[in-house]
Amino acid sequence: MNYKYIDHTSxxxxxxxxxxxxxxxxxxxxxxIRIYKEKKNFENxxxxxxxxxxxxxxxxxxxxxxxxxxxxxxxxxxxxNLEITKIIEGRENCKLTGKIDLVGVDxxxxxxxxxxxxxxxxxxxxxxPDGYWGRxxxxx
Amino acid sequence: xxxxxxxxxxxxxxxxxxxxxxxxxxxxxxxxxxLDQMDSNVLTQVxxxxxxxxxxxxxxxxxxxxxxxGFPIGGVAAFPADSGIISPGGIGYDINCGIRxxxxxxxxxxxxxxxxxxxxxxxxxxxxGLGRGGLLKTNKTELIKILDRGCQWLVEQGIGDSGDIFxxxxxxxxxxxxxxxxxxxxxxxxxxxxGSLGSGNHFIELGIVEQVYSDKLAYKLxxxxxDVVVSIHTxxxxxxxxxxxxxxxxxxKYVKNQNIELPDRQLIYTPLNSSNGKKYLKxxxxxxxxxxxxxxxxxxxxxxxxxxxxxxxxQVELVYDCCHNIAKIENHFNQKVIVHRKxxxxxxxxxxxxxxxxxxxxxxxxxxxxxxxxxLIPTDKCEQTFASLAHGAGRLLSRxxxxxxxxxxxxxxxxxxxxxxxxxTTESGFKExxxxxxxxxxxxxNVIVESGLGELVLRTKPVANIKG
Numbered sequence: 001m002n003y004k005y006i007d008h009t010s011x012x013x014x015x016x017x018x019x020x021x022x023x024x025x026x027x028x029x030x031x032x033i034r035i036y037k038e039k040k041n042f043e044n045x046x047x048x049x050x051x052x053x054x055x056x057x058x059x060x061x062x063x064x065x066x067x068x069x070x071x072x073x074x075x076x077x078x079x080x081n082l083e084i085t086k087i088i089e090g091r092e093n094c095k096l097t098g099k100i101d102l103v104g105v106d107x108x109x110x111x112x113x114x115x116x117x118x119x120x121x122x123x124x125x126x127x128x129p130d131g132y133w134g135r136x137x138x139x140x
Numbered sequence: 141x142x143x144x145x146x147x148x149x150x151x152x153x154x155x156x157x158x159x160x161x162x163x164x165x166x167x168x169x170x171x172x173x174x175l176d177q178m179d180s181n182v183l184t185q186v187x188x189x190x191x192x193x194x195x196x197x198x199x200x201x202x203x204x205x206x207x208x209x210g211f212p213i214g215g216v217a218a219f220p221a222d223s224g225i226i227s228p229g230g231i232g233y234d235i236n237c238g239i240r241x242x243x244x245x246x247x248x249x250x251x252x253x254x255x256x257x258x259x260x261x262x263x264x265x266x267x268x269g270l271g272r273g274g275l276l277k278t279n280k281t282e283l284i285k286i287l288d289r290g291c292q293w294l295v296e297q298g299i300g301d302s303g304d305i306f307x308x309x310x311x312x313x314x315x316x317x318x319x320x321x322x323x324x325x326x327x328x329x330x331x332x333x334x335g336s337l338g339s340g341n342h343f344i345e346l347g348i349v350e351q352v353y354s355d356k357l358a359y360k361l362x363x364x365x366x367d368v369v370v371s372i373h374t375x376x377x378x379x380x381x382x383x384x385x386x387x388x389x390x391x392x393k394y395v396k397n398q399n400i401e402l403p404d405r406q407l408i409y410t411p412l413n414s415s416n417g418k419k420y421l422k423x424x425x426x427x428x429x430x431x432x433x434x435x436x437x438x439x440x441x442x443x444x445x446x447x448x449x450x451x452x453x454x455q456v457e458l459v460y461d462c463c464h465n466i467a468k469i470e471n472h473f474n475q476k477v478i479v480h481r482k483x484x485x486x487x488x489x490x491x492x493x494x495x496x497x498x499x500x501x502x503x504x505x506x507x508x509x510x511x512x513x514x515x516l517i518p519t520d521k522c523e524q525t526f527a528s529l530a531h532g533a534g535r536l537l538s539r540x541x542x543x544x545x546x547x548x549x550x551x552x553x554x555x556x557x558x559x560x561x562x563x564x565t566t567e568s569g570f571k572e573x574x575x576x577x578x579x580x581x582x583x584x585x586n587v588i589v590e591s592g593l594g595e596l597v598l599r600t601k602p603v604a605n606i607k608g
Contacts, residue, residue: 007538009179009207036270059389066385073378074328076271105271112568114270114339116381117233120388120405121209137209139233139381140340140539 003031006135012113013122013137017130024125024132025061025096026084032065032138033079036072036111042080042103050082050098057125060087060094061136065118068100077102115140141183143175152203152591156183162190167198169525171587174203177536177579181207182214188403189217194224196477200525202484203587204505204534204579208232210406213483213535216528219412221469221476226417227409228391228424230480232465233384235424236431237342237375238309239504239531240461241515242439244446246454247366248348248603254449255346256561259604261445262344266438268337268608269565275335275437280327286334287319287379290429291436300440307458309486309501310468312432317425322379323386330379330430335437337608339569341532342374344442344608347512347600357517357597360498361459369600370446370456371506371513372438374608375465376431383427387420412478421467428466435461459515460495460502462486464531472526479526487518487529487594503594507533507581509551509573510558512601514585516594529588533581542577543568551575555605564607573607 002023006013014031018024052067054060071077084098116139125134146154146168154175156166166186170178182205189211190199196218205214210229219225244251251258267273276299278286285293291305291312305312337344349367352358363369376383391408394416402408410416443456467480479486488494488501495501499517506513511533518529537545548567551574555562564570588594 005540007540009181009535009538010213011209012539055393059392062389066389069378069381070325070329072270073333074325076332108271110566111270111339112566113572116340116378117385117388119209119233120392120408123405139209 002027005031008137011137011139013135015135017133019131021087021089021132022084024134025064025087026082028061028134028136029064029068029082032068032115033082035113035115035138036078037080037108038112040080042107045101045103048100048102050100052096054094055092057089057094058120058123060096061125061134062118062120062123064096065136065138069115069117072105076105078105078108113140141187142180143183145183152587156187158190162187164190164195164198166190168201168205169203169587169591171583173583174579174587178205179207182212185212185215188407189215191403192217192225192227192407192409194219196220200528202528202530203584204530204532206534208482210404211480211482214530215482216480216484216526218472218477218479218526221412221478224412224478225409226412226421226467226478227407227480228384228387228420229406229408230482231424231467232482233381234375234465235380235383235427236463237465238431238435238461238463239371239373239506240435240439241459241504242370242442242456243363243459244368244454244456246368246450248368251368255604258445258449259346259561259563259606262442263563263606265441265445266337266344267335269339272336274333275441278331278334280331283327283331284319286433287322287426287429288317289313290432294433294436300436304436304458307496308432308461309463312436312461314425314428316422317429318422319426321419321423322383322426326379326382326386329382330377333377334434336377337374337438338377339565339608341573342608344606345371345602346604347371347602349598350512350601351599353596353598357499357595361502361597363459363598370442372435373506374434374438376427377434379430380427383423391416424467428463432461460504462504470527472523479528481528483531484528485531486527487522488527489518489520489522491520503529505530505532505581505585508575508578509562509605510554510560510575510602511581512599514581514599515597516588517597518594519592521592525593529594530584533578533584535577536579537577539572542574543571546571546574546576560602561604570607
């Protein structure tokens with residue numbers, strides 16, 4: 001596991017490290033996905049491009065989680081795996097590109113948990129001597 | 141912020157004197173046990189809220205307060221309606237998450253043999269967990285009407301009756317809501333979930349009135365010992381969550397552009413009378429109406445299940461429906477204010493003329509899966525808390541710790557030893573909601589009663605519990 005869940009009384013926090021920003025985001029977002037379901041392999045899945053923007057890296061992470069929740073609740077597709085291929089960090093504009101593996105929500109007999117929303121509470125994305133470190137707390 | 145900063149000013153009231161950027165003191169209603177159990181992050185959050193511009197009198201925390209984001213869960217704060225602010229962090233993502241209690245004309249002896257079958261049928265028919273749809277298939281046009289008018293629109297369509305409206309906080313519909321403002325993302329999330337329980341701490345509980353403390357007040361509510369009751373705890377589902385997400389993002393930009401420094405970005409705010417403030421209020425009210433409608437639909441289905449099983453000899457009526465996560469414009473201390481309640485219940489005494497005739501606004505405080513609920517009537521003293529009381533027992537352990545601490549067999553044993561039948565959608569969610577993950581409901585209620593804020597009416601005991 002390249003992420004860890006941290007204590008938060010009413011919600012769930014995820015912390016991760018990465019050698020690159022891409023790896024950090026991939027680890028954090030994988031931690032988010034596994035809150036829903038630990039299972040990593042599904043048959044009959046589809047793959048989609050995953051593109052998200054944000055004004056800062058914090059906004060980008062917040063928006064990524066929001067996009068994943070929308071996929072699940074509004075489109076009925078569970079992104080059980082993801083790969084982040086590129087993050088462009090601009091001064092006022094950041095952009096993430098990747099791929100997500102999707103399976104129909106109706107093919108999953110039961111989710112372990114449901115995330116209501118990402119929060120900015122203690123949200124952090126920062127560079128550290130050996131790469132990047134981040135944390136996000138999600139409302140469940 | 142440390143517990144050493146607290147000064148005990150009354151038997152159950154602890155005050156945090158203003159320091160740093162705090163504009164008012166913090167006030168927390170506690171006994172020593174609850175104080176010992178309280179995470180110091182709650183104190184930091186009470187202190188953070190006290191720094192918000194225009195905050196009136198105190199940054200308050202109810203006895204069940206625990207660590208949240210922005211405001212603590214159990215946090216209450218009021219701001220002037222004409223010049224104050226509104227903050228999504230003081231309301232929470234699950235707008236109008238709340239509880240409603242239904243009463244039946246059945247007693248335990250009549251109901252006992254059907255507890256399992258009724259519970260199984262409710263579990264089967266009420267969508268719960270993720271991706272299981274909702275009870276009402278609707279379209280965007282109808283959904284907007286529900287966002288604008290909540291339960292009132294549903295009753296006009298023949299779903300439920302006038303009693304369902306009358307016994308609801310704000311009669312099940314917040315004036316001013318404007319569903320057309322709600323984003324398409326929020327509508328998309330809400331369309332398929334109307335009439336669904338969700339997961340986390342949402343539940344349906346069948347119980348019996350185990351102890352009546354005030355015959356007079358219980359009689360006014362139409363309840364007596366051994367009556368079968370049903371409690372439903374849920375909120376505005378993905379629609380409400382998305383409204384808040386949208387506004388946390390939007391107001392974050394406002395705060396950044398204004399160079400406002402916040403100790404926690406979830407405390408973002410905007411002046412209530414600004415364009416954004418007015419829009420957010422209308423959307424938040426639309427989310428609240430969705431939540432009223434959501435609980436109404438679930439209650440209506442449960443009513444049908446019980447009435448069908450007991451061949452129409454049964455009657456199921458609403459006792460009351462309370463909001464927990466909401467901001468409302470109210471009059472306090474001779475001033476129009478906007479009260480933020482995040483994980484707190486509105487509590488107006490009979491003198492206010494609010495709520496139910498001769499009662500005020502009843503307060504239903506549920507505990508964990510094994511403890512049932514208390515029903516109270518607020519006293520005039522509740523004006524001290526901007527007419528607010530606790531909303532539950534309050535979490536003691538994080539979800540992670542609860543999962544580590546409680547084996548599923550242990551939880552099942554506790555429930556079975558208490559003769560509580562149960563159903564749950566996921567083992568993981570069930571463990572997170574283990575009875576031991578919560579503080580003592582009795583401690584919370586004792587603080588309210590002994591500090592003179594509420595009068596006990598009755599206590600219920602669970603006989604069956606369904607976890608979403």
